Amino acid sequence: MNDSQQASCSRKPASTNLSEYNIASNPPMLNPEEAEEDRKHMQKIIAALRYYQKYCYARVNKTESYLNSLPKRHQDMLAKYRNHLRVIRDCIDENQKVIRKMLRDNVDFIDMDGSEQIYVAQHDIDGHATKIRRQDMEHAQSTLKLIARDWSASCAEEREQSYKPIIDAIEEFFKPSEFALNEVKILVPGAGLGRLTYELAYRGYECEGNEVSYFMLIASYFVLNLCTEENKYTLYPWVHQFVNNLRMADQVMPIRFPDICPAKNPPKGNLMMAAGDFLEVYKTPNSYDCVATCFFIDCANNIVDFIETIFRILKPGGIWVNLGPLLYHFSDIQGENSIEPTFENLEVIIKMVGFEFLRSQTGVRTKYAQNPQSMLKSEYESLFWICRKPENAVDRIDDSSHCDDEYDELIDGGVGSSSNSSRYEDNYSNGYRNAYQHQ
Amino acid sequence: MNDSQQASCSRKPASTNLSEYNIASNPPMLNPEEAEEDRKHMQKIIAALRYYQKYCYARVNKTESYLNSLPKRHQDMLAKYRNHLRVIRDCIDENQKVIRKMLRDNVDFIDMDGSEQIYVAQHDIDGHATKIRRQDMEHAQSTLKLIARDWSASCAEEREQSYKPIIDAIEEFFKPSEFALNEVKILVPGAGLGRLTYELAYRGYECEGNEVSYFMLIASYFVLNLCTEENKYTLYPWVHQFVNNLRMADQVMPIRFPDICPAKNPPKGNLMMAAGDFLEVYKTPNSYDCVATCFFIDCANNIVDFIETIFRILKPGGIWVNLGPLLYHFSDIQGENSIEPTFENLEVIIKMVGFEFLRSQTGVRTKYAQNPQSMLKSEYESLFWICRKPENAVDRIDDSSHCDDEYDELIDGGVGSSSNSSRYEDNYSNGYRNAYQHQ
Numbered sequence: 001m002n003d004s005q006q007a008s009c010s011r012k013p014a015s016t017n018l019s020e021y022n023i024a025s026n027p028p029m030l031n032p033e034e035a036e037e038d039r040k041h042m043q044k045i046i047a048a049l050r051y052y053q054k055y056c057y058a059r060v061n062k063t064e065s066y067l068n069s070l071p072k073r074h075q076d077m078l079a080k081y082r083n084h085l086r087v088i089r090d091c092i093d094e095n096q097k098v099i100r101k102m103l104r105d106n107v108d109f110i111d112m113d114g115s116e117q118i119y120v121a122q123h124d125i126d127g128h129a130t131k132i133r134r135q136d137m138e139h140a141q142s143t144l145k146l147i148a149r150d151w152s153a154s155c156a157e158e159r160e161q162s163y164k165p166i167i168d169a170i171e172e173f174f175k176p177s178e179f180a181l182n183e184v185k186i187l188v189p190g191a192g193l194g195r196l197t198y199e200l201a202y203r204g205y206e207c208e209g210n211e212v213s214y215f216m217l218i219a220s221y222f223v224l225n226l227c228t229e230e231n232k233y234t235l236y237p238w239v240h241q242f243v244n245n246l247r248m249a250d251q252v253m254p255i256r257f258p259d260i261c262p263a264k265n266p267p268k269g270n271l272m273m274a275a276g277d278f279l280e281v282y283k284t285p286n287s288y289d290c291v292a293t294c295f296f297i298d299c300a301n302n303i304v305d306f307i308e309t310i311f312r313i314l315k316p317g318g319i320w321v322n323l324g325p326l327l328y329h330f331s332d333i334q335g336e337n338s339i340e341p342t343f344e345n346l347e348v349i350i351k352m353v354g355f356e357f358l359r360s361q362t363g364v365r366t367k368y369a370q371n372p373q374s375m376l377k378s379e380y381e382s383l384f385w386i387c388r389k390p391e392n393a394v395d396r397i398d399d400s401s402h403c404d405d406e407y408d409e410l411i412d413g414g415v416g417s418s419s420n421s422s423r424y425e426d427n428y429s430n431g432y433r434n435a436y437q438h439q
Numbered sequence: 440m441n442d443s444q445q446a447s448c449s450r451k452p453a454s455t456n457l458s459e460y461n462i463a464s465n466p467p468m469l470n471p472e473e474a475e476e477d478r479k480h481m482q483k484i485i486a487a488l489r490y491y492q493k494y495c496y497a498r499v500n501k502t503e504s505y506l507n508s509l510p511k512r513h514q515d516m517l518a519k520y521r522n523h524l525r526v527i528r529d530c531i532d533e534n535q536k537v538i539r540k541m542l543r544d545n546v547d548f549i550d551m552d553g554s555e556q557i558y559v560a561q562h563d564i565d566g567h568a569t570k571i572r573r574q575d576m577e578h579a580q581s582t583l584k585l586i587a588r589d590w591s592a593s594c595a596e597e598r599e600q601s602y603k604p605i606i607d608a609i610e611e612f613f614k615p616s617e618f619a620l621n622e623v624k625i626l627v628p629g630a631g632l633g634r635l636t637y638e639l640a641y642r643g644y645e646c647e648g649n650e651v652s653y654f655m656l657i658a659s660y661f662v663l664n665l666c667t668e669e670n671k672y673t674l675y676p677w678v679h680q681f682v683n684n685l686r687m688a689d690q691v692m693p694i695r696f697p698d699i700c701p702a703k704n705p706p707k708g709n710l711m712m713a714a715g716d717f718l719e720v721y722k723t724p725n726s727y728d729c730v731a732t733c734f735f736i737d738c739a740n741n742i743v744d745f746i747e748t749i750f751r752i753l754k755p756g757g758i759w760v761n762l763g764p765l766l767y768h769f770s771d772i773q774g775e776n777s778i779e780p781t782f783e784n785l786e787v788i789i790k791m792v793g794f795e796f797l798r799s800q801t802g803v804r805t806k807y808a809q810n811p812q813s814m815l816k817s818e819y820e821s822l823f824w825i826c827r828k829p830e831n832a833v834d835r836i837d838d839s840s841h842c843d844d845e846y847d848e849l850i851d852g853g854v855g856s857s858s859n860s861s862r863y864e865d866n867y868s869n870g871y872r873n874a875y876q877h878q
Contacts, residue, residue: 059771062776063777063778063779066740066741066776066777066778067778069776070741070743070778074741074743074744077743077787077788077791077792078743078778078780078784078788080784080787081778081780081781081784084781084784242767242770242771242777242779243737243765243766243767243770243779244764244765244766244819245765245779245781245782246781246782246783246801246822247781247782247783248781248783248784250781251781298682301505302505302509302513304509304513304516304517305513325683325814325815326682326683326684326814327682327683327815328681328682331681331682332498332681337501337505337508338502338505338681339502339505339506339509339517339520340502340681340682340684341517341520342520342523342684342685342686342687342689342690343684343685343686344685344686344687345517345519345520345523345687348516348519349516349517352516353516362685375764375765375819375820375821375822376764376766376817376818376819377817377818377819377820378815378816378817379815379816380683380814380815380816381814381816382814383685383814
């Protein structure tokens with residue numbers, strides 16, 4: 001069984017029929033402990049999503065309560081602002097409605113193994129609100145922004161900046177006129193809300209997204225499989241931003257999604273989403289013709305692990321297309337390990353791992369979930385590269401004596417002998433490896 | 440005694456002569472409790488500044504220790520990165536040297552009242568490192584970036600963006616050809632490292648900076664009074680940024696300061712820096728011809744308090760020049776109150792307080808302590824306005840019946856009667872009101 005099959009194990013047995021879409025029918029590959037860990041993790045995410053409204057209300061209530069303590073004169077001056085807080089609450093209500101719909105319709109994805117449904121009682125959410133971590137609530141809010149980024153017309157420019165260079169590179173390398181695209185296997189680790197994965201499958205490639213966050217998996221499952229109408233839903237993704245606002249309307253600007261409906265525009269190629277930690281799930285060498293990473297490789301504790309894994313799972317001659325700004329996610333996160341090599345370091349490391357650079361570009365202007373109305377404008381001058389695993393590539397990791405000899409040539413004064421031990425041990429690992437498939 | 444005099448009370452009695460500069464000679468205005476609070480606060484800041492190197496080393500050590508745990512193969516690939524960590528340590532050493540020099544030379548500013556020196560024992564710093572808050576250490580690191588922003592040639596563009604519009608507006612209103620500039624009293628609340636204050640005094644205006652942070656006061660005192668040579672000192676302000684780096688050299692890019700030496704280029708006008716909370720220090724009406732705020736008004740729990748205070752302390756006919764992006768500092772800070780009116784709300788409030796808008800502009804592109812080499816590029820589309828306190832202005836705060844009648848016209852359905860109580864009670868207040876003077 002290869003990684004892809006392993007990754008595609010289902011959250012639901014094949015016996016269940018959904019009206020329009022089937023979920024991949026392989027049985028779960030989790031042992032009982034992993035399944036229990038997975039169930040608890042999913043419960044936490046669901047609790048956070050269901051708690052969204054209360055959490056956001058608490059933020060507004062605090063402001064309103066401070067407002068009430070101000071002198072009457074100030075309160076009069078702030079009358080329109082007070083009304084604005086009411087509008088913000090309405091937007092939070094609307095967001096919660098979409099989240100509720102997402103959770104309700106997702107029941108078949110969320111239901112663990114068909115026998116035991118993930119159950120999070122309301123009194124657990126109300127009574128143990130303190131157990132819901134602020135970080136999870138921030139992820140819930142981010143998920144709304146990322147729905148906007150991937151699936152709303154208003155973020156079309158962002159997608160053009162981030163996804164088009166990758167799609168263009170893949171279409172240039174695997175030309176539709178020269179390849180049977182449904183035989184070109186592409187992996188998108190860090191697939192997020194799934195738009196890049198969808199766009200590649202839509203063009204005919206066999207495309208698998210991989211994502212570790214259940215926030216994103218729940219939302220992408222909803223968009224990819226359960227949205228039946230274009231722009232059916234309305235979200236207020238910027239409602240949580242209380243600073244840098246010019247007009248009240250900016251904070252409560254709605255977006256509609258999905259701008260394109262995958263159900264009505266099914267991809268020509270096979271599309272699958274695989275849940276789980278990239279390093280845990282993908283271990284089988286020579287599996288993919290292309291790995292496409294977009295704002296992903298900096299999500300590693302040790303980026304060298306990511307680079308080696310990408311190298312290993314690529315077929316000889318396969319390509320790695322990457323775009324992003326090296327915003328190392330574990331840098332300065334307490335309790336997490338992190339190294340933060342610069343691009344200058346990475347270029348050498350990528351070559352040492354065995355890749356050839358076909359293209360390398362700096363300064364690619366890309367926004368990431370930028371509130372278009374905000375007075376704060378942030379963008380990255382991202383890196384973009386296309387690397388090839390040579391046809392005659394040797395997996396240096398499994399052939400340490402050979403590779404270390406070569407390293408000695410690359411590194412002045414480098415000394416031989418390597419060890420595989422503890423390579424993954426410092427990486428965060430969640431046992432869940434489940435998936436769903438768009439058909 | 441007006442606010443200005445109150446604010447200029449000294450940290451040192453007049454009997455002490457410094458070689459080149461005198462510190463304002465008014466006796467401290469603090470009662471014993473306030474003086475003790477002030478002393479403890481200053482101790483905390485000095486401890487944080489002296490702990491800078493150890494704190495930064497700990498960050499690098501953690502990375503290095505993780506690096507040491509990686510497989511030999513990875514360590515070989517990361518050899519240059521490991522060396523980069525050594526260079527980072529060297530830069531931290533150099534930064535600490537400058538900080539040490541700053542603290543040593545500042546002894547007369549730091550020494551509380553001439554009788555009892557602020558003493559922070561090394562073993563207190565070493566032994567109670569956990570007591571030094573992460574937030575203070577971040578302020579120490581920010582201080583280095585703000586030295587670069589205000590006093591290095593490499594941040595000239597930032598100053599052009601932020602300070603030039605303000606200086607131009609003031610020179611347009613108080614034309615050097617029409618005014619005796621040394622009689623035009625300007626206040627710069629949130630003076631930070633003092634460059635805008637210096638630039639205005641340099642042009643001949645009587646300019647007083649106000650700043651609440653001792654980090655900034657210590658650093659600005661050093662630059663304004665104790666630097667005797669241009670570009671004498673070298674700092675590495677971006678060494679703490681481990682993400683979004685293209686080249687190793689980018690993270691360890693030096694800056695030199697001061698690009699201009701106030702000691703050798705003394706201002707024509709009187710220049711003074713006053714320590715303390717803006718709302719605590721400035722209460723006397725009709726004191727200033729101009730208040731210039733740059734990235735400041737969003738530092739309020741209740742921005743209306745700031746607007747009213749600015750209105751009150753301005754002389755009738757005086758102007759308020761403001762530039763900034765409404766990045767409300769207390770938004771989402773635990774334990775702090777905050778309201779976050781948008782510009783749309785503020786415009787109305789500013790008029791209600793009594794100001795007339797002479798100019799109002801949005802979208803003024805301004806960077807703030809932006810690492811020029813970073814792959815992350817952030818800038819604000821700032822607000823800029825010039826407001827005038829009318830010649831016939833009435834202090835509405837002290838005449839509540841009158842003002843509430845007027846408010847009723849401005850706010851639909853507004854109801855009269857106001858109260859002054861608790862106006863300041865929710866604002867953070869440190870008792871210290873000390874100052875130094877550049878002569």
